[in-house]
Amino acid sequence: MFQQLLLKGCLGAVICISGLGLVPPSTQAEETMTPSSSGTVIAQAISQPELEKFAKAISELRVIDDETRLKMIEAVQSNGMSPEEFMEIGKQEESERNLSEEQQVQFNKALEAVRNLNEEDRQKKRVAVEEAGLKISRFNEIAKIVEKDSDLQKKVVEILSR
Numbered sequence: 001m002f003q004q005l006l007l008k009g010c011l012g013a014v015i016c017i018s019g020l021g022l023v024p025p026s027t028q029a030e031e032t033m034t035p036s037s038s039g040t041v042i043a044q045a046i047s048q049p050e051l052e053k054f055a056k057a058i059s060e061l062r063v064i065d066d067e068t069r070l071k072m073i074e075a076v077q078s079n080g081m082s083p084e085e086f087m088e089i090g091k092q093e094e095s096e097r098n099l100s101e102e103q104q105v106q107f108n109k110a111l112e113a114v115r116n117l118n119e120e121d122r123q124k125k126r127v128a129v130e131e132a133g134l135k136i137s138r139f140n141e142i143a144k145i146v147e148k149d150s151d152l153q154k155k156v157v158e159i160l161s162r
Contacts, residue, residue, distance in 0.1 A: 046142055046145060046146075046152065050134070050138070050142060051142070051152070051155060051156065051159065052159060053132045053133040053134050054132070054134065054139065054142045054143070054146070054156065055156050055159035055160050056132040056133075057128055057129045057132035057134060057139060058156065058160065059160060060128035060129075060131075060132065061125055061128060061129075064121060064124045064125055064128060065121075068117055068118075068120075068121040068124075071117050072113075072114050072117050072118075075110060075113035075114060075117060076110045076113070076114065078113075079106050079107075079109045079110040079113065080106045081106050081107065081110050086107065086110055086111075086114075089103075089107050090107075090111070
């Protein structure tokens, strides 16, 4: 969880939708594509204009991710911890942590700051997707389809490289 909060990103060499964080967990089921009874995702046609909008949104999400990642690192460091130290503590179960009172306070403050930045990040991403001309649900549908289709991935990368 802590790694996702601090180092999450939506893009790597291939588009990855798992880290987008666009939809809060409480509404995610309502806004993402549902699998059919056979367990496969229903693929809907993606028009070229939609693919262009999707790529535009991805481009904006990259910028937001970079900004958020830097802000999170700064927030952790401003609370007297290194990002590595924060991550290591975050991986441990609370009962396993052997922290001084000062370290625990630093960690809690850093965690609160990272959570706030994560929520801000999620909101910015929702706006970016909508400003690109897509509804969140359609963006998620396209992302799932693109994730499974290497030809579409290449098209998106081509659009992004323009």
